[in-house]
Amino acid sequence: MGAGSVPARYLVYFQYLGTDFNGVAAVRGVQRAVGVQNYLEEAAERLNSVMPVKFTISSRTDAGVHALSNAAHLDIQRRSDLPPFSPEVLTEALNTHLKHPAIRVLQAFRVPSHFHARHAAISRTYLYRLATGCPRPDRLPVFERNRCWALQAHCLDVAAMQEAAQHLLGTHDFSAFQSAGSPASSPVRTLRRASVSPDPTSPFVLPEESRQLQFWSMEFESQSFLYKQVRRMTAVLVAVGLGALMPAQVKAILESRDPLGKHQSRVAPAHGLFLKSVLYEGLGPTSMQPPRRPSETQYRSHR
Known part of the structure; x- marks a missing residue:
């Protein structure tokens, strides 16, 4: 780890059709079932973070349940000679490396290091x-x-x-x-x-x-x-x-x-x-929160 290298925390919004997944949470081990989080973290591996990237999911959904917009936070620690990803570059990079067509990252934001996607939701x-x-x-x-x-x-x-x-x-x-x-x-x-x-x-x-x-x-x-x-x-x-x-x-x-x-x-x-x-x-x-119909x-x- 290079001197001065610090993690950058992001909030990301993502959507998915839940039909093919065992819920949003990652499934660990050798089971054939897989969660949306597995694919997100697999895509994040390609970002060359100094430390492994883990998604902390805001809202857990069960097998077969869909999401128009779920959220998660993640930390990315790049080498000290590289600046943090911009939210736009992070969004594009994750979508580029996602290997399942039923998942899409919608948007990303830089957030403070103490931000928690589950606890901070209002x-x-x-x-x-x-x-x-x-x-x-x-x-x-x-x-x-x-x-x-x-x-x-x-x-x-x-x-x-x-x-x-x-x-x-x-x-x-x-x-x-x-x-x-x-x-x-x-x-x-x-x-x-x-x-x-x-x-x-x-x-x-x-x-x-x-x-x-x-x-x-x-x-x-x-x-x-x-x-x-x-x-x-x-x-x-x-x-x-x-x-x-x-x-x-x-x-x-x-x-x-x-x-x-x-x-x-x-x-x-x-x-x-x-x-x-x-x-x-x-x-x-x-822009993703449409006004309610009168x-x-x-x-x-x-x-």
């Missing part, structure tokens, strides 16, 4: 996509498969789902929506936003199919979530939309703090879930 938003009017998953357009949860029902009671979502907003013990294996020390979380809205017609749906297939989006925003909390909340709200639950029952489920109940133990499929954004104070690709019905907790 907001995370998840998007869940549904499709109604689909008798079988193989009736979906091939370009929509593994990107939404296909429901046989021809419609959803969106008003009831929106009413039910109100019971989840605010600060609560979300034990009823937490799967076993969560590393969280406390089940208390603050859900800032929950929305249910129709999606524009998919560009991949043929005109003759568009009369039957309807797409829907659900979004959840919080500083952090429990393990599989979003997929469990989604399953319960879909049950409300299908008439299997009344909106008031969602409040009872939440207050039960029981994760093993008949309805709350159901988990929505991974392939409909997208990590939409991770936000930091004063940092982030703001017609979208939202509920906000009082803060």
Whole structure:
């Protein structure tokens, strides 16, 4: 190590289709499963850092879950005679060396050496996509498969789902929506936003199919979530939309703090879930945060 050589810390945003991965976290050892992090760190090896580069992921996603924008921090220590990479050069270099076409680095920022991608996040938003009017998953357009949860029902009671979502907003013990294996020390979380809205017609749906297939989006925003909390909340709200639950029952489920109940133990499929954004104070690709549609019905907790 040359004299005067110090690590430079970066925050990077990246996206991926999760279908081929065992989640975002790296899989160590000789297992055939692989995580998104494995490919990111393999690409970073080509940067000739003095010390090995490790990505510290902001938000872990499970196998099959996608990300429009996840984040991680990493340290790169170049030789003392070389300046630190600019964020633009780092972004281009990582994309050049990435060996999987379903991963892309979006943007990079220089951050202080004490910055932590997971602990510094002030907001995370998840998007869940549904499709109604689909008798079988193989009736979906091939370009929509593994990107939404296909429901046989021809419609959803969106008003009831929106009413039910109100019971989840605010600060609560979300034990009823937490799967076993969560590393969280406390089940208390603050859900800032929950929305249910129709999606524009998919560009991949043929005109003759568009009369039957309807797409829907659900979004959840919080500083952090429990393990599989979003997929469990989604399953319960879909049950409300299908008439299997009344909106008031969602409040009872939440207050039960029981994760093993008949309805709350159901988990929505991974392939409909997208990590939409991770936000930091004063940092982030703001162009990637589109304004919310005025017609979208939202509920906000009082803060």
